[in-house]
Amino acid sequence: MKEAAIVMLAKRAKAASAKVAALDSKIKNLLLLKMAKALLSSEKKILEANRLDVIAAQKNNFAPAFIDRLTLTPKRLREMAKSLKAITRLSDPVGKKTAHWKTPAGLGVEKVRIPLGVIGMIYESRPDVTVDTAALCLKSGNTVILRGGSEAWHSNKILSDILRGVLKKNGVNPDIIQLMPPGHAAVKIILEQDKYIDLIIPRGGESLMKMVRGLSKIPVIRHDKGVCHIFVDRDADLKMAETICLNAKVQRPGTCNAMECLLVDQKIATQFLPSLLKKFKNFGVKVRRSSKDWGKEFLDLELALRVVPNIDAAMDHIQKYGSLHTESIITQNKKHAEKFLKNVLASVVMVNASTRLNDGFQLGLGSEVGISTTKLHAFGPMGLEELTTTKFVVRGQGQIRR
Amino acid sequence: MKEAAIVMLAKRAKAASAKVAALDSKIKNLLLLKMAKALLSSEKKILEANRLDVIAAQKNNFAPAFIDRLTLTPKRLREMAKSLKAITRLSDPVGKKTAHWKTPAGLGVEKVRIPLGVIGMIYESRPDVTVDTAALCLKSGNTVILRGGSEAWHSNKILSDILRGVLKKNGVNPDIIQLMPPGHAAVKIILEQDKYIDLIIPRGGESLMKMVRGLSKIPVIRHDKGVCHIFVDRDADLKMAETICLNAKVQRPGTCNAMECLLVDQKIATQFLPSLLKKFKNFGVKVRRSSKDWGKEFLDLELALRVVPNIDAAMDHIQKYGSLHTESIITQNKKHAEKFLKNVLASVVMVNASTRLNDGFQLGLGSEVGISTTKLHAFGPMGLEELTTTKFVVRGQGQIRR
Numbered sequence: 001m002k003e004a005a006i007v008m009l010a011k012r013a014k015a016a017s018a019k020v021a022a023l024d025s026k027i028k029n030l031l032l033l034k035m036a037k038a039l040l041s042s043e044k045k046i047l048e049a050n051r052l053d054v055i056a057a058q059k060n061n062f063a064p065a066f067i068d069r070l071t072l073t074p075k076r077l078r079e080m081a082k083s084l085k086a087i088t089r090l091s092d093p094v095g096k097k098t099a100h101w102k103t104p105a106g107l108g109v110e111k112v113r114i115p116l117g118v119i120g121m122i123y124e125s126r127p128d129v130t131v132d133t134a135a136l137c138l139k140s141g142n143t144v145i146l147r148g149g150s151e152a153w154h155s156n157k158i159l160s161d162i163l164r165g166v167l168k169k170n171g172v173n174p175d176i177i178q179l180m181p182p183g184h185a186a187v188k189i190i191l192e193q194d195k196y197i198d199l200i201i202p203r204g205g206e207s208l209m210k211m212v213r214g215l216s217k218i219p220v221i222r223h224d225k226g227v228c229h230i231f232v233d234r235d236a237d238l239k240m241a242e243t244i245c246l247n248a249k250v251q252r253p254g255t256c257n258a259m260e261c262l263l264v265d266q267k268i269a270t271q272f273l274p275s276l277l278k279k280f281k282n283f284g285v286k287v288r289r290s291s292k293d294w295g296k297e298f299l300d301l302e303l304a305l306r307v308v309p310n311i312d313a314a315m316d317h318i319q320k321y322g323s324l325h326t327e328s329i330i331t332q333n334k335k336h337a338e339k340f341l342k343n344v345l346a347s348v349v350m351v352n353a354s355t356r357l358n359d360g361f362q363l364g365l366g367s368e369v370g371i372s373t374t375k376l377h378a379f380g381p382m383g384l385e386e387l388t389t390t391k392f393v394v395r396g397q398g399q400i401r402r
Numbered sequence: 403m404k405e406a407a408i409v410m411l412a413k414r415a416k417a418a419s420a421k422v423a424a425l426d427s428k429i430k431n432l433l434l435l436k437m438a439k440a441l442l443s444s445e446k447k448i449l450e451a452n453r454l455d456v457i458a459a460q461k462n463n464f465a466p467a468f469i470d471r472l473t474l475t476p477k478r479l480r481e482m483a484k485s486l487k488a489i490t491r492l493s494d495p496v497g498k499k500t501a502h503w504k505t506p507a508g509l510g511v512e513k514v515r516i517p518l519g520v521i522g523m524i525y526e527s528r529p530d531v532t533v534d535t536a537a538l539c540l541k542s543g544n545t546v547i548l549r550g551g552s553e554a555w556h557s558n559k560i561l562s563d564i565l566r567g568v569l570k571k572n573g574v575n576p577d578i579i580q581l582m583p584p585g586h587a588a589v590k591i592i593l594e595q596d597k598y599i600d601l602i603i604p605r606g607g608e609s610l611m612k613m614v615r616g617l618s619k620i621p622v623i624r625h626d627k628g629v630c631h632i633f634v635d636r637d638a639d640l641k642m643a644e645t646i647c648l649n650a651k652v653q654r655p656g657t658c659n660a661m662e663c664l665l666v667d668q669k670i671a672t673q674f675l676p677s678l679l680k681k682f683k684n685f686g687v688k689v690r691r692s693s694k695d696w697g698k699e700f701l702d703l704e705l706a707l708r709v710v711p712n713i714d715a716a717m718d719h720i721q722k723y724g725s726l727h728t729e730s731i732i733t734q735n736k737k738h739a740e741k742f743l744k745n746v747l748a749s750v751v752m753v754n755a756s757t758r759l760n761d762g763f764q765l766g767l768g769s770e771v772g773i774s775t776t777k778l779h780a781f782g783p784m785g786l787e788e789l790t791t792t793k794f795v796v797r798g799q800g801q802i803r804r
Contacts, residue, residue, distance in 0.1 A: 018721070018745075018747075022744075022745065095744075101766055103764065103765060103766045104766075105759075105764070107755060107759065107764075107765070107766075109765050109766060114747070116777055116778070117777065194615070198777055198778070199777075199778060213596070213619060214619070217615060217616070219621060219622070219776065219778045220621070221778075237800070240800040243800065243802060244800065244802055247802035247803055248802075251802070251803050252803075319420070337797075341795050341797075342424075342497075343420075343424065345420075345423075345516070345793070346793065347793060347794060348793065348794040348796060349793060349794070349795055349796070350795075350796040350797075350798060351796070351797050351798065352797070352798040352799055352800055352801075353509060353796055353797075353798030353800070353801045353802075354801065354802040354803050356802070356803035357507075357509065357796070357798070357801060357802075357803055358794075358796075359803075362505065362507070362509075362803065363505060363509070363511050363794065363796065364503055364505045364506075364509075364511060374621065375518055375519060375600055375601075375791045376518070376600070376601060376621045376623075376778065376779045376791065377778045377779040377791075379791045379792060379793055380792075380793065380794045381794070389777045389778065389779075389781045390781060390782075391747070391748065391749060391750065391751060391781055391782065392749060392750040392751070392760075392765065392782045392783070393743050393751055393752075394750060394751070394752040394753070394755055394759065394760075394765065395739075395743075395752075395753050395754070395755075396752060396753065396754040396755030396759070397754055398639070398642040398645065398646065398754055398755070399754075399755045399756065399759060400645060400646055400649035400650075400653070400755075400756040400758070400759075401649055401653050401654075401756050401758035401759055401761075401764065
């Protein structure tokens with residue numbers, strides 16, 4: 001795809017954005033339901049396209065976990081359709097008043113949610129993200145430019161064609177959902193289109209993040225790595241602590257909200273650790289006790305362990321080695337819990353819960369486009385509301401500035 | 403100032419940020435009151451330093467309006483002190499819950515306001531902005547790096563020395579307020595310190611904006627130009643329309659919220675315009691009727707005028723030539739008013755009010771660091787709340803991910 005074609009794609013996205021911003025909730029939900037139906041009735045075509053991607057990935061010796069995330073099955077297609085239906089049940093943020101007041105001069109002031117406009121989403125080779133992101137952007141009144149991992153190209157192409165087909169058939173400009181071709185050159189061009197694109201959301205590895213941060217002229221909300229800690233306090237319920245630590249490391253170790261470093265208060269270390277370490281061993285978890293493993297994101301059955309003198313040392317460690325993602329304390333001591341929740345800086349801070357619960361659905365946001373580690377605009381899981389901004393609506397009766 | 407010294411300045415800002423984030427409201431207010439006192443008791447020193455800047459600016463033939471904004475007087479110092487006192491009366495956003503709910507699994511979820519961290523503020527040669535910005539950042543728990551226009555260097559230096567002196571005397575790390583030296587080279591280095599700085603807020607001319615957008619690795623909230631329109635609808639109260647139009651252009655033409663283009667419905671143009679144009683003439687306002695003046699920011703007693711067929715044409719014009727700043731419709735027709743308020747995209751949309759009222763104080767936010775034309779994070783006047791973000795606080799009883 002040539003530079004001019006990429007710029008044109010961004011221009012078309014911008015041109016389409018006013019229309020999707022003004023779409024009624026009912027119409028958006030109807031489109032989502034029709035998309036769900038269209039995905040299910042196109043099962044054969046989708047699985048055939050996906051097969052091409054999977055075979056290529058296998059040939060190129062991608063890791064099993066990578067291939068698993070890339071692979072579509074009839075069951076996974078049904079889950080995608082279900083997810084679209086679930087999004088129809090979420091409340092539409094567009095047009096909601098977030099605040100209103102009257103000024104002494106009699107101006108009626110409201111803050112009203114509006115879509116961000118055009119969102120560029122750069123993500124891994126996961127076809128389910130293509131459908132989910134397109135649906136969340138549609139529901140929040142945004143136009144989206146999708147750029148999935150190149151290994152999922154055939155899958156993403158057929159999926160986006162199906163979604164665009166539904167838009168077209170129902171008289172809605174299909175350019176509110178556009179798919180970018182693979183290749184880093186195209187990404188570089190897109191990152192310069194600040195006249196047409198309002199926000200870039202990159203998810204992925206460090207090299208992609210670095211490139212996006214270096215080149216983007218468009219505001220970026222990063223979905224960066226998670227170096228998540230659990231601190232087991234001296235006043236913890238040790239059985240609860242063990243259950244949570246196992247869950248946070250073992251249930252799905254390749255995710256950004258998995259525990260990467262366990263901090264244990266020395267007062268209970270000899271009492272707490274032997275049983276946990278045995279269970280970690282049974283699950284095949286490697287435990288690293290060297291200081292050079294602090295701050296590492298393993299994304300695997302592997303974690304760092306440090307015994308600390310007390311809660312203050314644990315908080316110091318987290319401030320130094322954490323990545324602003326998810327931090328949890330296990331304790332029955334209310335003072336310690338509140339101290340940790342108040343003073344630890346992360347998008348989600350927790351007491352007595354697994355870090356794996358930092359997720360839009362688990363935390364009650366309905367669905368999410370990812371977890372922001374950028375403090376600006378949205379910090380933590382980003383749901384529909386976080387895909388909007390607010391404008392001021394002012395109603396006067398002739399007021400002027402004195 | 404050498405590169406290493408600038409980087410060290412940013413590092414010190416970051417190191418100080420946790421402390422200011424945890425400061426109690428009472429202490430912050432006490433510091434602000436002491437700062438107000440210190441400014442008044444240092445009147446002589448401040449005016450002497452300011453005199454150096456003013457003499458240099460006069461020698462360099464800066465415009466009278468520029469020199470006026472640069473000049474400090476005993477009266478203006480009293481206003482600065484008053485503004486500090488006013489900020490003590492604003493409610494402290496830090497620690498406020500913006501939402502809370504319980505998930506089906508029994509997790510208690512809260513969103514809690516926290517400071518952004520370290521804010522870099524780049525602004526014009528206006529010493530009052532130095533004091534106001536430092537105070538708003540302190541009250542919202544943020545560390546600030548100030549970089550005022552180089553023509554105000556002596557004034558800014560003495561003012562920031564006085565503010566820092568109050569911090570030091572009261573046992574607070576003075577590095578929460580730091581002043582950068584003049585020169586573009588230093589700005590370039592600061593824009594790369596994304597490890598230490600969370601947000602850059604630039605205010606100023608187009609060349610500065612372009613440089614900041616091009617070089618910053620830190621998120622930027624722009625306070626860009628205002629190409630503000632007023633549309634006088636066919637159903638307007640024409641007397642009200644005239645009063646508002648005069649106010650929006652004449653009351654302070656050099657500001658970003660002054661009207662730059664007047665759109666008039668052709669149905670009432672011959673009835674409305676003669677009297678207004680006469681009054682404009684009396685005020686020395688030049689009226690430009692060529693299409694090449696659409697979208698221009700005059701910042702002077704000058705404006706573009708276009709007669710349009712109807713409200714739809716007016717909205718089309720604004721979409722094409724507006725700058726997302728402030729847009730106002732004058733009408734008694736409720737349908738037209740709501741159509742305009744709903745569909746026009748700008749940080750502030752108004753009915754029957756002067757664009758000059760887009761201002762944090764006028765709209766009831768208390769005070770402001772400026773008016774954001776970036777849709778992300780804060781769109782419109784930025785008060786104390788907009789200098790914070792939210793984190794999720796989650797309280798569990800042993801919940802894990804299933």
